[in-house]
Amino acid sequence: MGSCFMKPFDVYPLFDIEIVKGEGCYTYDAQGNKYLDLYGGHAVISIGHTHPHYVQRVTEQLNKLGFYSNSVQNSLQVQLAEKLGKASGYEDYSLFMINTGAEANENALKLASFYNGKKRIVSFGKSFHGRTSAAVRVTDNPKIVAPVNSGMEVTFLPLNDIDAVKAELAKGDVSSVIIEGIQGVGGIRIPDDNFLKQLRRVCDETDTVLILDEIQSGYGRSGKFFAHQYAGIRPDMITVAKGIGNGFPIGAVLIAPKFKAVHGQLGTTFGGNHLACVAALAVLEVMEDEKLVENAAEVGEFLMTELKKISGIKEVRGRGLMIGIEFENSAADIRRRLLFDEKVFTGASGTNVIRLLPPLCLTKQQAELFLDHFKKVLA
Ligand code: PLP
Numbered sequence: 169m170g171s172c173f174m175k176p177f178d179v180y181p182l183f184d185i186e187i188v189k190g191e192g193c194y195t196y197d198a199q200g201n202k203y204l205d206l207y208g209g210h211a212v213i214s215i216g217h218t219h220p221h222y223v224q225r226v227t228e229q230l231n232k233l234g235f236y237s238n239s240v241q242n243s244l245q246v247q248l249a250e251k252l253g254k255a256s257g258y259e260d261y262s263l264f265m266i267n268t269g270a271e272a273n274e275n276a277l278k279l280a281s282f283y284n285g286k287k288r289i290v291s292f293g294k295s296f297h298g299r300t301s302a303a304v305r306v307t308d309n310p311k312i313v314a315p316v317n318s319g320m321e322v323t324f325l326p327l328n329d330i331d332a333v334k335a336e337l338a339k340g341d342v343s344s345v346i347i348e349g350i351q352g353v354g355g356i357r358i359p360d361d362n363f364l365k366q367l368r369r370v371c372d373e374t375d376t377v378l379i380l381d382e383i384q385s386g387y388g389r390s391g392k393f394f395a396h397q398y399a400g401i402r403p404d405m406i407t408v409a410k411g412i413g414n415g416f417p418i419g420a421v422l423i424a425p426k427f428k429a430v431h432g433q434l435g436t437t438f439g440g441n442h443l444a445c446v447a448a449l450a451v452l453e454v455m456e457d458e459k460l461v462e463n464a465a466e467v468g469e470f471l472m473t474e475l476k477k478i479s480g481i482k483e484v485r486g487r488g489l490m491i492g493i494e495f496e497n498s499a500a501d502i503r504r505r506l507l508f509d510e511k512v513f514t515g516a517s518g519t520n521v522i523r524l525l526p527p528l529c530l531t532k533q534q535a536e537l538f539l540d541h542f543k544k545v546l547a
Pocket residue numbers: 268269270271273296297298299348352353381382383384385409410
């Protein structure tokens with residue numbers, strides 16, 4: 169019998185590039201080519217690749233203690249909750265830590281259902297909330313929902329259609345409404361501020377829990393700490409992941425005071441471990457020191473203004489450094505040429521939208537550099 173090796177399960181279509189190093193808003197491949205990173209590896213790199221403060225904090229903690237279980241005191245969790253409360257304006261909320269975005273939504277949906285005893289969930293067209301059982305069921309993509317996930321009662325409504333929401337919630341059996349601060353995978357679609365305000369009101373009137381998924385749009389990306397803060401509302405729960413750890417896998421749920429914690433009701437082995445807490449603390453420290461939320465607002469505004477001047481684009485949408493560039497036809501070739509000819513990483517939503525999700529430390533000069541490469545490809 170010939171030799172046989174275990175291989176990675178082949179679920180990802182891969183670009184033939186191996187990234188081996190990162191620094192700030194740049195990454196480097198195995199051949200030493202340098203790439204401008206306008207994607208942050210799926211909106212994960214918030215403070216920049218290998219930020220020295222982050223590397224130092226995580227290294228020091230690793231040399232002390234990487235992990236111990238959630239059965240003992242962990243003052244790092246307390247410090248993180250306090251710091252995140254201050255940074256986000258949610259000091260009266262509690263923090264539950266897990267490891268991924270899907271898990272964050274899974275736990276939020278569960279806690280909502282424990283709270284009001286109801287089962288049905290309302291979600292929105294083009295939503296993406298993750299791939300575990302409840303999270304994938306509230307995701308508007310039947311292709312990634314397996315039969316084993318299909319039992320839950322979920323109703324999908326059009327984004328920004330408040331009358332449709334009112335009609336569903338009036339039936340009295342909806343446990344929670346889950347909505348992204350800005351839809352990412354769905355193509356950078358922003359819920360109207362007025363829609364969010366009315367959604368908040370109707371959830372209150374019908375004892376429905378409002379869950380804001382800020383996994384992609386949160387942590388400063390939109391130019392405010394959370395994208396929903398443009399509407400001035402306060403959700404009952406907010407889910408975060410991606411940028412919270414700058415690459416360290418962390419997810420979390422911010423939970424309003426009305427939810428009472430019950431010992432044993434939620435739990436996780438890895439969530440809130442010592443290394444994760446220090447990575448998340450280092451991220452918040454850098455965000456504060458370098459004013460990255462403000463930077464995302466400024467550089468994002470500049471990028472969007474300049475992008476809107478370029479002809480041949482159908483629409484530019486976004487807030488802060490979460491930007492969608494929609495074309496009439498497929499943008500796959502533009503994205504490919506940006507990557508291989510210009511050495512610029514970007515993301516996609518569907519076929520026609522290019523998604524920009526750079527590290528929040530992107531400078532105006534780097535934004536200008538991106539615009540030069542982009543115009544060259546479009547010319
Ligand atoms: N929610 C949103 C809005 C996301 O964009 C994602 C990931 O793309 C998720 C949830 C799922 O996060 P994870 O892949 O960490 O489970």
